[in-house]
Amino acid sequence: MMWNTWQLLYRTALGCMILEIFIHNVAQGLNVCMSGSAMSCEECLIIHPSCAWCAQEKFGSARTLTSRCDLRQNLQKRGCEAHHMESPSSSTTVVKSEPLSSKGSGPTQYDVIQIMPQKISLSLRPGDQTSFKVQVRQVEDYPVDLYYLMDLSLSMKDDLDTIRNLGTKLADEMRKLTSNFRLGFGSFVDKNMSPFSYTASKYQDNPCNGYKLFPSCVPSFGFRHLLSLTDKVDRFNEEVQKQMVSRNRDAPEGGFDAILQAAVCKERIGWRKEAFHLLVFATDDVPHLALDGKLGGLVQPHDGECHMNEKNEYSGSTKMDYPSLALLGEKLAENNIYLIFAVTKRLYVIYKNFTALIPGTTVEILDQDSKNIIQLIVNAYNNIRSKVELTVWDQPEELSLSFTATCQDGQPLPGLRKCADLKIGDTVSFNVSVDARGCPAPGTQQSFTIKPVGFKDRLEVSVDYRCDCGCTDQTQANSTHCSSIGQYTCGICRCDPGYLGARCECQEGEVGSMYLSACRQAEGMQICGGRGECSCNQCLCYESEFGKIYGTFCECDDFSCARHKGILCSGHGECHCGECKCHAGFIGDNCNCSTDTSSCVSDDGQICSGRGSCACGRCQCTEPGAFGDTCEKCPTCPDACGTKRECIECRLFSSGRLSDNQTCQRLCKDEIITVETLKTDDPNAVLCLYKTENECVMKFTYSEHANGMSVLTALKEPECGTAPDAMTVLLAVVGSILLVGIVLLAIWKLVITVHDRREFARFQSARSRARYEMASNPLYKQPISNDYVETNFSMYSKSYNGAAH
Secondary structure, three states, X not given: OHHHHHHHHHHHHHHHHHXXXXXXXXXXXXXXXXXXXXXXXHHHHHHOOOEEEEOOOOOOOOOOHHHHEEEHHHHHHOOOOHHHEEOOXXXXXXXXXOOOOOEOOOOOHHHOOOEEOOEEEEEEOOOOOEEEEEEEEOOEOOOEEEEEEEEOEHHHHHXXXXXXXXXXXXXXXXXXOOOOEEEEEEEEOOOOOOOOOOOOHHHOOOOOOOOXXXXXXXXXXXXXXXXXXXXXXXXXXXXXXXXXXXXXXXXXXXXXXHXXXXXXXXXXXXXXXXXXXXXXXXXXXXXXXXXXXXXXXXXXXXXXXXXXXXXXXXXXXXXXXXXXXXXXXXXXXXXXXXXXXXXXXXXXXXXXXXXXXXXXXXEEEOXXXXXXXXXXXXXXXXXXXXOEEEXXXXXXXXXXXXXXXXXXXXXXXXXXXXXXXXXXXXXXXXXXXXXXXXXXXXXXXXEEEEEEOOOOOOEEEEEEEOOOOHHHHHOEOOXXXXXXXXXXXXXXXXXXXXXXXXXXXXXXXXXXHHHHHHHOOOOOOOHHHHOEEEEOOEEEEOOEOOEOEEOOOOOEEOOOOOEEOOEEHXXXXXXXXXXXXXXXXXXXXXXXXXXXXXXXXXXOOOEXXXXXXXXXOEEEEOOOOOEOOOOOEOOOOOOHHHHHHHHHHHHHHOOOOOOOHHHHHHHOOOXXXXXXXXXXXXXXXXXEEEEOOOOOEEEEEEEEOOOOOEEXXXXXXXXXXXXXXXXXXXXXHHHHHHHHHHHHHHHHHHHHHHHHHHHHHHHHHXXXXXXXXXXXXXXXXXXXXXXXXXXXXXXXXXXXXXXXX
């Protein structure tokens, strides 16, 4: 009877607990802490940063192990005391933070600090994001090391003649920017082997043998270091004066071999740790790339090391392949070197594409004879110094980093790690958010480095993970809490093999009807959902080759979530009971959508150029006619002409809102063609007109080519009307008045004439009618009277008689 009463009370309590959990989940939605697979304190902490574990001895029901893992507020409501809760949080500790410097040269140049802080320590709990602030300042008067690397192939002969006095002039210009300037020099041609160079015996000492235009030149070579960095610029001029051009066989040059050696041979070149490193690469042709060496039988990849012999020549030229772009970028960044491509106009697009693959590089257009090389270097230096971009080195796989830049306007720019249009001495800041996606193996020491591109300064970040619970330090072996056959740790028992239950009170294989109902999620359903066995009033879930099955009734697993391209949760999330829990920076049912907007930011700093929205890291253009990766192309947009007008003004006339050279170069990258007469018959081109400050009219057309390039075709000069001649205007006015008067008189005369003729015709008609009425009928004769006859006869007789006498 007592057993039945205990059984009844047990089942009642169990039912109440299950009902409470069910109602709580229905009311507040899925509780990720309780729906997870946490069988220990450590597993609970990994599920979600909001989850806490209660290590209190008398807590909850012995029926459910996962009931100890819950939201902190829920555990408090259920009676867990605060000091028994295990819920660590992420934290940041600043280890070293010295103030930023304001000047680079002088007695303190070896202690110049351009990034703050310098060392921090992160203590991370998986999923619990923490953040810290980084400040960067480009100090004034910072030392500069410039190494001039020149192509000495035959086509560069006129360039060599131009730069023979480059050292003095360049030093004068650079000293306007820094008081501590050093200059070095090196040259390259190509690998001295077939098919890259002439290798026949008659060409050994003179590759130009038989070449009529230039019959004499020096043998070909890979890379030759000629002058280490020095402040004695006259030595640069002397070395250049000694140089002669060479001749290679194919068009591409071996310049990338030379760049790599100039970057990694730090002692030979003389790069100073405390200086700004510039490497100017001057050429008039394309470079050989990795795998081109196989044409000459070179199958060994470049090892990225320095191979300079006692003659300061590259000894590995005929032994190893050309370096890859990735290796080149790695070594330049590793040695804090800014690479400036000084190339002719026809190569601009090719080298511009290289800059997107090699961080810290820029490209400038070099005149055919290098006349503009000094201004080119100064412009490139100013352009480089006008921006700050952060890079991350050695980032652990378990970490996710996101950046928010705050530049000179003070506005936060999420997803950006770069500021541009800066002046030397400006300070910018970046907020860095760090999130741990998981826990590495115990005892693992991890760190990473944040470093501005081209700077020697860096922020070192050490990382430790809060994946352990403090209550594990109080573990009791063979505890009486666990029937003396298990370990008691963090409020639960870990039973010895062969035993199970909340207190290790059951042996494996025991089955009783009183336990079975506790293993059904609802009446009539399968025991443990058909995916486990009921033992000692709890479900023991089966193992699966696809993943882990867990839950009170084995209702959950970590493999039945949405997939993207066959990858569970797209590889950017964790599967919890049929639902993807996305890592920081990703959303969506299958976590395939990135929230990072950096790829959607256009050159003008707007998201999708203000013509669309950023979805999953890609621009969705909403403005009709807009296209491009950042919706930057839109010939038919209302603002197309206005936007391109600013580029026409700054590029052709150095005027307008973007007249600042750095801003113009950054925002206006379209090709501009100037013509004498503008053709407007192209149906794919938009005609744009605007009035200049001088009341002239400037015309240009805007079109997009099939290759994706934007092309602007503009008049060389605006169309301006000439002022009219005063005498011509006077004569024209007088003539016009006279002409109008004559025309009016003629019209008046015509009207009067027509009127007179009509009146005369009317008069004639009236007179003829009157004469006809007054006259007698021509067929009628009026009768003659006798008196009349006699009178006439008498008169007749008298006149006759008189005549007779």
